[in-house]
Amino acid sequence: MIEFLNSNAELIIRSVVLFLFFLTILVLLMAFFSRWKLRRRERRRTRVTEILGERIIRYASGDIPIEDVQKHLQKQQDYTVMLEIVNQLDQVLGGPEKERLQELMEVESTRVYFENRFRSGEPVFQAKACLWLAKRKSIQRDKISELMEMSSAGDPILAYAASYALIRHGSREEKRAALRNVLLNHRISNMAVNDLLHQLTLLGEEYHRFEMETLTQFVADAEIPPGRTALLIHVLNEMEYFHSFEFLKEYYHNEGGKHDSPEVVEAIIYAMARFGYEEILPDLQELYVNSKHSEVREAAAWAMGFFMKEESIPFLKWLVNDPNYNVCYKAARALAGYPDIDMSRIRHPNISDGDWNNLTGEIRMTEMKGGI
């Protein structure tokens, strides 16, 4: 063997080099080919978006018949592009334009295409079919149970899309069940959850009360993870659901105010303050200013600034020296709101004069811009 290798070493090396050379060429060619294919696909997509976009806009405006859109639906990709365009327009349009877009979803070829995708078993395709179902005027009841199953799928895209369709077409209980499935799916982002909650409010004024009741139910649900609970409290606060105050107050005293998760404590502090619950002040001053979690101290500083009580001033001065910049900023911001406090006379032993000037300058700028 060694003798063979010695006598043929040159040939072997040449063969290996040649093999590697051809392999490199092949890989390069394949890379160029796939890139070319991708670019071609992207170029076609841009072109189709341009043409279909123009057609759909004219059709939605009532200027051309539905057939003029249909004849541009030639390849599979075209249906996906159409759905994306309709989805964007559907978010901003109401009235006859919206109704025309819904009619576009009922065209026979569109139905066949998306029905096949719904049955494909491929999560990404099924998700697109769910979004199509969501855009339809109504769907058959037998679809609801399938959507419910999909809303608890592990795949976050499919779970989101199925829940989206259920929010549009399900009964109140089905909407609630779909939202719960989404909240329990840790692979779905908070932004996507927020979007689904927003879709709920788009259904009409009467759904605001339903949303509030659903959110409070979920806040009390021990199986919902703390990060989601914090999000739900923030939504109740941001949406100014004042009717949830009694519930949140109870929750604050029984559980939320001493929750293990700083996210939940932070959220409930903001909500209690925004709802004007001054009884939280002793906790802010005695408990939360000393929390080991900076987000809780930050919320405490903000809330004390919100109530602007004289007795909070020493605690805010204390928080001005917090090692965390955000806490320090919120405390300084809160102090700046008191009419009788001269910021230049606030002691700040842990902050240099230069940094203090920058911070107070930043606060003045924010105030001038009307920020919070």
Next chain:
Amino acid sequence: MAMNKKHILVVEDEQMTARLVVYRLKALGHNVVHKDNGVEGLDYILKERPEVLVLDVMLPGMSGFEILENLRDSEEIDRSSMKVLMLTTKSRTEDISRGFDLGAVEYIPKPFKMDEFLLRLNRVMNS
């Protein structure tokens, strides 16, 4: 709906919404320009002085409110010659009042009916 031809700038980052609005306004004979971010929008306003602004609130680069603040502080621009209609998904009262404080004449929350949008725009132009 009779309207005089106007020079209108639409600052909107959602492509399809912008295309729809531009299409409808051009169909009415207006001279319409679209910018998809706040920075280019402000730049265009300062250079070309459109008569009417259709402004989205949430924009990349600079928000609709920031554009109005810049115009308010600008000495080059005569704000009274420029009518503003705000277009946004936000319908919260503080956003509406902030828009009005900064000089907006009308406010349309999304989703909207196109006829209503055009009606309000007509009101803006005639205000």
